[in-house]
Amino acid sequence: MNNSNNINDAFKGWSDKSYNRGRHLVERDITTLGWATPFYPDNSIPEHVLNATVSGLKNHGSSYLLPEGDLRLREAIASRLKKFNNLDVNSHKEILVTPGSNAGLYYAVKPFIKPGANDEVLIPDPSYTGNFLSVRLNGGIPVSVPLHASDGFQLDVGEFEKKLTPNTKMIILSNPNNPTTTVHKRENILSLCRLCVEKDLIMVVDHSFEDIIFDSRELLTIASVEEMWERTITVFSLSKGMGLSGYRIGYLVACEELMSIYHRFAVNILGPVNTAASYGAKAALEDYAFVDFYRKIFERRREVAFKMISQIPGVDCLFPESGYMLWVNISKLGTSDEIVKYLIDDARVIVNPGTEYGACGEGYIRIIYGAFKDDEKIYSILERIKESLKKLAFKKGII
Amino acid sequence: MNNSNNINDAFKGWSDKSYNRGRHLVERDITTLGWATPFYPDNSIPEHVLNATVSGLKNHGSSYLLPEGDLRLREAIASRLKKFNNLDVNSHKEILVTPGSNAGLYYAVKPFIKPGANDEVLIPDPSYTGNFLSVRLNGGIPVSVPLHASDGFQLDVGEFEKKLTPNTKMIILSNPNNPTTTVHKRENILSLCRLCVEKDLIMVVDHSFEDIIFDSRELLTIASVEEMWERTITVFSLSKGMGLSGYRIGYLVACEELMSIYHRFAVNILGPVNTAASYGAKAALEDYAFVDFYRKIFERRREVAFKMISQIPGVDCLFPESGYMLWVNISKLGTSDEIVKYLIDDARVIVNPGTEYGACGEGYIRIIYGAFKDDEKIYSILERIKESLKKLAFKKGII
Numbered sequence: 050m051n052n053s054n055n056i057n058d059a060f061k062g063w064s065d066k067s068y069n070r071g072r073h074l075v076e077r078d079i080t081t082l083g084w085a086t087p088f089y090p091d092n093s094i095p096e097h098v099l100n101a102t103v104s105g106l107k108n109h110g111s112s113y114l115l116p117e118g119d120l121r122l123r124e125a126i127a128s129r130l131k132k133f134n135n136l137d138v139n140s141h142k143e144i145l146v147t148p149g150s151n152a153g154l155y156y157a158v159k160p161f162i163k164p165g166a167n168d169e170v171l172i173p174d175p176s177y178t179g180n181f182l183s184v185r186l187n188g189g190i191p192v193s194v195p196l197h198a199s200d201g202f203q204l205d206v207g208e209f210e211k212k213l214t215p216n217t218k219m220i221i222l223s224n225p226n227n228p229t230t231t232v233h234k235r236e237n238i239l240s241l242c243r244l245c246v247e248k249d250l251i252m253v254v255d256h257s258f259e260d261i262i263f264d265s266r267e268l269l270t271i272a273s274v275e276e277m278w279e280r281t282i283t284v285f286s287l288s289k290g291m292g293l294s295g296y297r298i299g300y301l302v303a304c305e306e307l308m309s310i311y312h313r314f315a316v317n318i319l320g321p322v323n324t325a326a327s328y329g330a331k332a333a334l335e336d337y338a339f340v341d342f343y344r345k346i347f348e349r350r351r352e353v354a355f356k357m358i359s360q361i362p363g364v365d366c367l368f369p370e371s372g373y374m375l376w377v378n379i380s381k382l383g384t385s386d387e388i389v390k391y392l393i394d395d396a397r398v399i400v401n402p403g404t405e406y407g408a409c410g411e412g413y414i415r416i417i418y419g420a421f422k423d424d425e426k427i428y429s430i431l432e433r434i435k436e437s438l439k440k441l442a443f444k445k446g447i448i
Numbered sequence: 449m450n451n452s453n454n455i456n457d458a459f460k461g462w463s464d465k466s467y468n469r470g471r472h473l474v475e476r477d478i479t480t481l482g483w484a485t486p487f488y489p490d491n492s493i494p495e496h497v498l499n500a501t502v503s504g505l506k507n508h509g510s511s512y513l514l515p516e517g518d519l520r521l522r523e524a525i526a527s528r529l530k531k532f533n534n535l536d537v538n539s540h541k542e543i544l545v546t547p548g549s550n551a552g553l554y555y556a557v558k559p560f561i562k563p564g565a566n567d568e569v570l571i572p573d574p575s576y577t578g579n580f581l582s583v584r585l586n587g588g589i590p591v592s593v594p595l596h597a598s599d600g601f602q603l604d605v606g607e608f609e610k611k612l613t614p615n616t617k618m619i620i621l622s623n624p625n626n627p628t629t630t631v632h633k634r635e636n637i638l639s640l641c642r643l644c645v646e647k648d649l650i651m652v653v654d655h656s657f658e659d660i661i662f663d664s665r666e667l668l669t670i671a672s673v674e675e676m677w678e679r680t681i682t683v684f685s686l687s688k689g690m691g692l693s694g695y696r697i698g699y700l701v702a703c704e705e706l707m708s709i710y711h712r713f714a715v716n717i718l719g720p721v722n723t724a725a726s727y728g729a730k731a732a733l734e735d736y737a738f739v740d741f742y743r744k745i746f747e748r749r750r751e752v753a754f755k756m757i758s759q760i761p762g763v764d765c766l767f768p769e770s771g772y773m774l775w776v777n778i779s780k781l782g783t784s785d786e787i788v789k790y791l792i793d794d795a796r797v798i799v800n801p802g803t804e805y806g807a808c809g810e811g812y813i814r815i816i817y818g819a820f821k822d823d824e825k826i827y828s829i830l831e832r833i834k835e836s837l838k839k840l841a842f843k844k845g846i847i
Contacts, residue, residue: 112694
């Protein structure tokens, strides 16, 4: 039997190249710098978070939580939103705890896409893979809005305006942006917000990397902008900044009207989050000084990693504004896929092809320098990448 | 601003009665017998599962797992599937670990529904709420297929045939069934399988209650029936039988062709499961003798609960075949909603209205006698229900 007649087109034909690359990594003993999670694969749970998790599990067991999340966790989230995001939200009615931000992003988009209605969603390109997939898997049409290296991949409202049609329904973006590390500037965000209000668009913003921002750059939370609260859904995560990716905890924040819809179906699509992890997440949100410590590590590594990769002839590297990754223009050496394959074979290291982040990512690779706890280990892997790419540049006559 | 123009119709107009009832429970200090999870709200984690969870967390940390789940957990699942479900599956290619069976059910259905194509899905009524919602939230049309009290709510292939149209795409059922506790008989399942093959239908089967079956009834795993493997997706859970609902671990099983599609998008919709819980789940699946112990408790309670509720004048109660619930015909006393409301006010107990499980559930309520660890506690709550309903029967002139 062949089931292909039964399968929805949105589920066919998507390249599974990088998926399969991921699967076979472990078997081939290749070092991965492709997973954006702090110190992966090393353990990174802070002591107070571990203790809260274990004691929650031992003392309170592991029954279901409410679909919208444990109230005490939601209160810790509300308190953090006030301090960190300039948002004053009702912990009963305006927060939904989600099993990570990926599921959160998919779910954030879902109620707004009318299948069969050709709803279009504007998405900066390059930006996180899930921004495109969340739309496609919900039956909408992702529309790529190019970002430009010339201005550090900042949002450009003019580019959004060019892509508007009567079917435009929503904008999805990540701030800070993954993979470019760009922290979007206030003036550009404000222009985009004006467009959003004028055209009655929904805004979904992924804040996964909000914890790791360098050089005191301002993070403007779009939901806090005038007239944006009631049309913005913000997606948060404890994975990227806090290193708690295996906890599977994130949260959505939106106005009561939108949240009443999210709350109602949460259990049927997302399920509640893991109960013990919820206790740990509360501890992490209440005392997140460890994130400053992480940021200092990544800031130190940023200098070394940037310098090392920039020295490769023909390679152009962006000085990171956030996170723990390099966004590297390798177009003079080959396509994204060629270079990724080359580095697996020659340097025995896996990095992400730029094309994972949209068509405009062609000619780029993403390198996670936040992997592993040991600085020297990550430097020696970066050195392997550097030597491999230098060899390739030499072969291509670039010196 | 009002966002209602932006919202997909499938997300509007669904009654949130029982959702809101759930929310306010805690505040009103009402005892809930509405959550189908063993011993809820008491802790029910077996010692060896707790130890494996905590030591996994402490020793291996909590980085991301592979989207399809940790291989060692999938191996434990494959071994259990062989022993328990008569299924010989490839742990690399035919299993997907999911964050519980609710998200698993939604996800199982997703690739087969073509939005806008009016795909119809046949669903026994009454059966689990999620069977209907998973279809609706994916853009399909749930078609209710009535089950009948007269034959203990067994599957009746004739009823399915009556509802077939050219748009029929899939059948979803739970075995054992929730809320009726029916364990579907081999001969009925085989007839339904023949229909499925003949009409090229996909079959989704939820096995959430497979662990708690009484009187040595046979559980026929549909995926093991000839010609069904390649068209069946089976949804499993560690919540209902093993009491690990807060772990958020379940699994999907399907042939490689279908699973390659599920695997590919798992991370974008479901996310991987909680890492520490995955270690605990492996321990639970490798040593599940505790489930026999749970079953004996529920079997003992079944006798008492059935007897108590059956004594109420005008009330008709099914002797449970599985699980830890009573499916109670209260139609002589009032509608499902009236009786639920009455019991909250008069007995200070919450139970589920039959209408949560489809239109055919009208006139029924579901009572979870598996709540709490202490037998006497549950008996005293059932006594409150009995006294309340007797009083109501008396008022209505039923003696």
